[in-house]
Amino acid sequence: MNGTHDDGAGPGPEAYDATPFLPARGGMPAHRRAAADCRGCPLFENTTGTVFGRGDAHARLMLVGEQPGDQEDREGEAFVGPAGRLLSRALRDAGIDEDEVYLTNAVKHFKFTQDETRKRRIHKAPSLRETLACRPWLLAELRLVSPELVVTLGATAGRALLGPSFRVGTDRGVPRPLPDEGNGAGNGELRVLATVHPSAVLRAGGGGDREELYAGLVADLRTAADAL
Ligand code: URA
Ligand code: SF4
Numbered sequence: 218m219n220g221t222h223d224d225g226a227g228p229g230p231e232a233y234d235a236t237p238f239l240p241a242r243g244g245m246p247a248h249r250r251a252a253a254d255c256r257g258c259p260l261f262e263n264t265t266g267t268v269f270g271r272g273d274a275h276a277r278l279m280l281v282g283e284q285p286g287d288q289e290d291r292e293g294e295a296f297v298g299p300a301g302r303l304l305s306r307a308l309r310d311a312g313i314d315e316d317e318v319y320l321t322n323a324v325k326h327f328k329f330t331q332d333e334t335r336k337r338r339i340h341k342a343p344s345l346r347e348t349l350a351c352r353p354w355l356l357a358e359l360r361l362v363s364p365e366l367v368v369t370l371g372a373t374a375g376r377a378l379l380g381p382s383f384r385v386g387t388d389r390g391v392p393r394p395l396p397d398e399g400n401g402a403g404n405g406e407l408r409v410l411a412t413v414h415p416s417a418v419l420r421a422g423g424g425g426d427r428e429e430l431y432a433g434l435v436a437d438l439r440t441a442a443d444a445l
Contacts, residue, residue: 233258233350245274245361248354252325258350260326260343265290270321270358277445279319279364280304281355281374283414287338290327295320303415304370307431311438319362323369323377324351340416348377359407366392367407368441371414378409385413390437392444408444412437 235257240247249269255261268285271294288298296304308315324347329338343351355377359367369375375383378395392408413434421427 233346235351235353239353239357245358248357248361252354255325255354257353258326258347260324260328260347260351264327266293267325268293268295268322268327269325269354270319271295272315272319273317274319274362276317276319276362277365278313278317278441279321279359279362279367280370281367281378282320282322282370283373283416284322284324284343285327286340286416287327287329290338295322299419300415303418303431307415307434307438310435311442313438313442319358319364321355321358323348323355323374325354326351343373345376345381348373352377364407365445366441367395367409368438369409369411371417374414375411379411383411385411389413390433390440392440410437410441410444412441 235255238251238255238257240251243251252267252269255267261267268289282296282300282304285295286298286300289295289301295301304320305315308318324343327338328341328343328347330341331337332339367378369378372383372385375385375388379388380396389411392410395407395409413430415434418427418430418434421430
C-alpha cells in the first residue's frame, strides 16, 4: 500500500503522497516541523494548519484517531475538542495515564464542508486516497515512538494500518500483529488493537446505545493496557 493508491488514482503528477515532504533524518521535532509544510494532498488548503501527534514520544501505547476536528484545527493540537474529552475520560476509566500515551491521527489536516451560512465547519470523513497520502507521517510516528501496541480508533485509522477491507464491527478488541507489508513500521513485535472512535459514542446521543458504546470503548482500552 505504501506509496501506491489503490482507489483508482494511478501514479502521476496528481498522485496524493506526503512522502516528498518527510525529512530524510531527525526525530519527532524535525518531523513535526516538516509536517507543518506538507502539501501531500489538497486537505492542507482552507485549514489553519497541520495537527501532528502529541504526548509521550517514547510511549508504550500509541492511539490513532481519524483526523483533527474543528477545535483541533484552530488550536493545532490533537484531541482537544469534544471527542478528545470523551477519550480522556475513557482512558481514565480504563486505568491508563494519558500522559504516558502518544496520541495522533491517521490524517493530519481537518476535512470539512461548510453549512449554508458558512458559519459552521462540518466534519467530513477523509477518503481512502487522502488517508493513504498521509500514511507516511503515521508510519514515521510509529517508527519514532516505537510503541508496543497501537490502538486504532474507528474505521479510518483501522484502514490506515490494517488495510482497506478493515471493518470495526468485526475486527475490534483483539490485539494482533501489525501487518508489515514492508512498510518499515511493523517490526514484527508491534501489535495493533482496533476499537470504535470516541465520536461514534458522541453521535449515539443519549441513553443505552451511548452507554453501551462507551463501555465497549473502555473495555477495549483496558484490553490494550493489559496487553502491555
Ligand atoms: N477526532 C479525531 O479523530 N482526532 C482528533 O484529534 C479529534 C477528533
Ligand atoms: Fe499532508 Fe496529510 Fe495534510 Fe494531506 S492531510 S496535506 S498528506 S499532512
